[in-house]
Amino acid sequence: MHMKSLLHFTENHRYCVYRDFCLSSLDSRMLSSIYQPMVGAFAISLYHLLFQQIPIEKLGYSLLEQQRRLFLTLGLEPSERGRKFLIEQASLLEAVGLLQTCRMYMPEHEDYVYEYELQQPLSPAEFFNTQHLTLLLRDKIGKFAVLALREELWAREPEEFSGPTATAGHKENISLAFYDIFELNTHVIDYELEQALSEVSTARQPGVRLSDDEDALNYADIILRFPKDSVNREHVEKLRFNHEQMGIINYVVNKYDLTTQDLCRLLDEDGVFAVDGSIALEELQRKANMHFRQDKRRQEQREVYAGKVVSFRQNEESQDPAPLEHAVEMEYYVDVPVQFQSKCDIHQYNMMLRNEPYTKLLKTFFPGSVPDNFLDIFDKIDHSYKLPGEVINVLIHYLMSLLTSSGNDQRINRNFVEAIASNMLLKQVNSYEKAVQYIRDQSKVKGKQAAASGGGRTRTYGSKAVRVKPEIPIAQESQTMDAVSEEEFEAMLRMAAEMQASKKKGV
Numbered sequence: 001m002h003m004k005s006l007l008h009f010t011e012n013h014r015y016c017v018y019r020d021f022c023l024s025s026l027d028s029r030m031l032s033s034i035y036q037p038m039v040g041a042f043a044i045s046l047y048h049l050l051f052q053q054i055p056i057e058k059l060g061y062s063l064l065e066q067q068r069r070l071f072l073t074l075g076l077e078p079s080e081r082g083r084k085f086l087i088e089q090a091s092l093l094e095a096v097g098l099l100q101t102c103r104m105y106m107p108e109h110e111d112y113v114y115e116y117e118l119q120q121p122l123s124p125a126e127f128f129n130t131q132h133l134t135l136l137l138r139d140k141i142g143k144f145a146v147l148a149l150r151e152e153l154w155a156r157e158p159e160e161f162s163g164p165t166a167t168a169g170h171k172e173n174i175s176l177a178f179y180d181i182f183e184l185n186t187h188v189i190d191y192e193l194e195q196a197l198s199e200v201s202t203a204r205q206p207g208v209r210l211s212d213d214e215d216a217l218n219y220a221d222i223i224l225r226f227p228k229d230s231v232n233r234e235h236v237e238k239l240r241f242n243h244e245q246m247g248i249i250n251y252v253v254n255k256y257d258l259t260t261q262d263l264c265r266l267l268d269e270d271g272v273f274a275v276d277g278s279i280a281l282e283e284l285q286r287k288a289n290m291h292f293r294q295d296k297r298r299q300e301q302r303e304v305y306a307g308k309v310v311s312f313r314q315n316e317e318s319q320d321p322a323p324l325e326h327a328v329e330m331e332y333y334v335d336v337p338v339q340f341q342s343k344c345d346i347h348q349y350n351m352m353l354r355n356e357p358y359t360k361l362l363k364t365f366f367p368g369s370v371p372d373n374f375l376d377i378f379d380k381i382d383h384s385y386k387l388p389g390e391v392i393n394v395l396i397h398y399l400m401s402l403l404t405s406s407g408n409d410q411r412i413n414r415n416f417v418e419a420i421a422s423n424m425l426l427k428q429v430n431s432y433e434k435a436v437q438y439i440r441d442q443s444k445v446k447g448k449q450a451a452a453s454g455g456g457r458t459r460t461y462g463s464k465a466v467r468v469k470p471e472i473p474i475a476q477e478s479q480t481m482d483a484v485s486e487e488e489f490e491a492m493l494r495m496a497a498e499m500q501a502s503k504k505k506g507v
Helices: 025-039 041-051 068-074 078-094 123-126 131-141 142-151 191-200 219-225 233-240 244-254 260-266 281-314 344-354 358-365 372-383 389-404 412-428 431-450 486-506
Strands: 014-019 099-106 111-118 457-459 464-467
Touching: 014 041, 014 244, 025 041, 025 078, 025 131, 041 068, 041 078, 041 111, 041 486, 068 078, 068 219, 078 099, 099 191, 099 219, 123 142, 131 142, 131 412, 191 431, 219 233, 219 260, 244 260, 244 281, 281 372, 344 358, 344 389, 358 372, 358 389, 372 389, 372 412, 389 431
Parallel strands: 014 111
Antiparallel strands: 099 111, 457 464
């Protein structure tokens, strides 16, 4: 029995019992010998008490009464302890298939009414063919007792039937069918009889059971929290018997992870219901998506702030031992950036990337204070994306290498960094070695793209990469030119004079 609050299940709530069968001697034997060892004597007593609410010679529903009658008949106190015990016993009956419990919300009384639907005990053949019930009985009374009970409940066939002649296919079914004996007058249709039978039939509304992994909302959960003076109140009240619209609402609730309060707030807004009172799915999804995104941003901010407080408190606690340093294998060494080459060697730099927190690493890249936008970006990656510290350090190294590389006009912004971090998450980069291999693969990809472009530069406009005219090298004077001798210089002057004279003659 799924119960969120004990205030929804008290002795003042009304109940009724429904059954469409009657207990036979075999059923009573199954209850006492099979089901009672599994669920206990008190649960079987509750089953018999509910069975007796309807006269033995009738089927259908019992009268609506307060559950106080159940508490007093079973000798339970109408307190929190008694409610829990009664819920526990009813849950045992539900687990073994003897009971189904439903509740209905009555708007006129603004309260719940419970319906206990009794199920007939399984026959011995059906019970022992049900594996989980047989295993439960074995755990309760033992394997040999289960075999003994099965032998007691099953009368064996005569020995003559179990011989080889009976199993050789000599058995013949000689029974007659219904229409071989009786003939019905099907030419006349009795509409009055059909109408009378439909009127007296016990048509029942099936209860919607909530699965364990999907806490679906029902009409009662919504109407209890929906404001009475709302304009959309009449539309919400129509959802009581409209299971299709409730299915649409539960689809939106599960898709955007909404609570009951969130759903009631959305259903109270304008445009959620159409003119005919049906759910406007597109508008409801749009509003639910906006609420989901806003709640996600607020949750990320809370996680970032909580992470800052935790890190601040951890820094203040001087009693904690210093974390162990992890060594870096030389095959996973990365190159030292230009600004660090005069400060540390390659061994020190890689040890710093592997062991230092990203906050201290950022301080080493900036001579003054770290810009707030940079710090916020990596705070979100740390507390929202949950990337390990050494992976974040390798990411910072990769970004700084892009900034300091010659001929690269890449700008580091929030979307660019989050795109790389999300790609790392998808590829399950969760260690220093995987992070180094990742940035090496990215560098190879960029190198292949540059080689494919023929040495020319490419600029990105939106989602299209446009090739720009390649840079043409300019010839410069060489400082190591050989000196001209005097004979060569005189020959050059004579050649110039001859060219000048031939030009004048032509004029």
